[in-house]
Amino acid sequence: MQFYFNIMVDLAGFVASKLGVPPEAFRLLLTLLAGYPIAAAYHKYVADRPKTLQHLYFALSGMGLCYYNYGTDTYHSLLAISVTFALVTVLRSKPLLLLIINFVFHMSYLLLGYYYTASNEYDILWTMPHCILTLRMIGFGFDISDGLRKEEELSKDQKETALRDPPNFLELLAFAYFPSSFLVGPQFPYRRYQSFTNGEFRQYAGYKEAGLKRLGAGVLYLAVCQAGLTYLPDGYFLSPEFAAQSFIKRIYFLGFWAKFSLYKYISCWLFAEGALMYLGFTYKGRDELGNADWTGCSNVKLKLLESGNTMQHYVQSFNVNTNQWVAHYVFKRLKFLNNRNISYGAALGFLAIWHGYHSGYYMAFLMEYMIVSTEKQIESVYTKQVLPKYGETLNNSKIYSIIYFFCLKSYNIVYMGWCLTSFVFLKYERWITVFSAVNYFGFIYMLIWACIYHGYRYYRKTQPREPRPSTSTKQD
Known part of the structure; x- marks a missing residue:
């Protein structure tokens, strides 16, 4: 078996060298495309077979693709899945302890992996699929814990993902290594995998x-x-x-x-x-x-991605499943803080940590928080201050419509470059060089707006309020 894997790896490396692309990236592409023949073979040979055979097919397919990309480093994912299964088996009667230990283990293992493997580039190593697996196993732990709570204690979303009966080890392996999803996502709960293997979608x-x-x-x-x-x-x-x-x-x-x-x-x-x-x-x-x-x-969401004109549109259209995962397992579970901004900031902080140690990740998510907050402020001023006074005139002006579209599209393109710079260049010495080359415009324009916005709000607060006209009537 190892002999054939070596031949496939060497062949992919040879083709990659001819195409001028990194061999790791080419193997990743081949692995993603392999999902199509795996799907075709499933429909022809496996779909009508017992569920145990289906679980085995998905587990072996996924593990084989993982081994093709990362060789013996596949043991990292296998160990992580085994630990989660052991925790569920031993601590299922203590859901809170299960939740905490499972979360800490997976995040710690992933961060240790980043520490020992990270370089100045975006690395295609075993840590790449492991970050996907980390969310999958943490979410699985939440779903198991939710399954042990009373029905009335769960939100609507939690009821849809809660697991009353945990899967066996083979089922968990198949879920974790599910082909076409374990390398780059998307995320999905075990209940979806369960519905699929039960034949509910066929x-x-x-x-x-x-x-x-x-x-x-x-x-x-x-x-x-x-x-x-x-x-x-x-x-x-x-x-x-x-x-x-x-x-x-x-x-x-x-x-x-x-x-x-x-x-x-x-x-x-x-x-x-x-x-x-x-x-x-x-x-x-x-x-x-x-x-x-x-x-x-x-x-x-391709349509929103290409037609959108704000950073919020990018957030809504890009990496949708990961954002939904964070919303479900992080943001909404911080509801007890009673502050959406703090919960949103904590969710972005979790995403930054999940990506790794590079300062560029933290700067990118900080910029997302700042820019989305700024956009909400601008939208509030525009809808509450500008449109009530000039809305009819502006909406009937073709010139304004053209200028409005051009300005928003330009903002959309230009600020996307600013936001993605630190995410791609990762190291401070690299992304600050690019920021410097464009005169730090992203910081400057947001600072100017912050001064105008908060200065205006302060001015409004210091002005005496006009007395409201009395609505009461005096009867004789």
């Missing part, structure tokens, strides 16, 4: 067509990504040539580079989503036309 049509469309979209986005990054490679933005460009060119070049860089992640998610659709795993319900909706595990 009656609905259109999953193969939906999967192939997603595959085509992935190929398109990957092609655009490769073409764009050929003209605007990462290293260009650290060079004197970039700093010598005019300011307008610099901020727009950075914005378009961010778009192309984003497409790298999007293409991977589209390949993974398409394979899950082709498998018939992603049923969501009926759409407005009554057809089966197969977007239940979509990690990117």
Whole structure:
């Protein structure tokens, strides 16, 4: 077996060298595309077999793909899954203790992995699928704990994911290593996997067509990504040539580079989503036309991504399942703090830690928090102060509509470049060089707005309030 794996690895390395791409990235691409023949084989040979055989098929397929990419480092994921199973077996009668130990173990193991393997680049090592596994096992621990609570204590979302009866070890392996999802996501609860293997989605049509469309979209986005990054490679933005460009060119070049860089992640998610659709795993319900909706595990909303014009639109359309996971298992469970801003900040802080130690991650999520908060402030001023006075005039002006669209699109492109810089360049010495090359415009414009906004609010508070007219009437 090892002999054949070595041949496949060497062959992929040879092809990758001819294409001029890193062998690890090429193997990752092959692994994502392998989800389609795995899905086809499942429908032909496995789908009508007993559930035990289905669990075995998914477990072995996923473990084989993991081994193809990471060799003996596969033991990290196997150990993590085994520990969770042991914790559930031993501590199921103590749900809070199970929850805490399971959470601490997985986050600690992942962070230790980052500590010993991290470099200056985005590494395609065993830690990449392990960060996906970490969320999956932590969420599984929450679902087991929720299953031990009284029904009336659970929220609507928790009722949909709570597990009353834990799976056996083979079922947990199949869930954790589920092909097309263990490498780059998407996340989903065990209850979805359970519904799929119970055959609850098989009656609905259109999953193969939906999967192939997603595959085509992935190929398109990957092609655009490769073409764009050929003209605007990462290293260009650290060079004197970039700093010598005019300011307008610099901020727009950075914005378009961010778009192309984003497409790298999007293409991977589209390949993974398409394979899950082709498998018939992603049923969501009926759409407005009554057809089966197969977007239940979509990690990117393409229409919103391309038509959106704010950072909030990016947040809503990008890495959707991970954001939903954080909302379900982190944000909503901090409701007891009674402060949405603190809960939102804690959720972003968790995401930053989950990504690793690089300062760029923390800066990226800090910028997301600051920019989304700023957008909400601007929207509030626009809807409460500007539209009531000038809304009719502005809405009837074609020139204003054109200017409004151009300004928002420009903001969308330019600030995406600013936000993604630290996330891609990771090390402080690298991303601060790019920030410096564009004159720190992201900080400056937000600071100017903060001064205007809070200064105006302070001014309003210091002004005497006009007395309200009396509504009472005096009767004779």
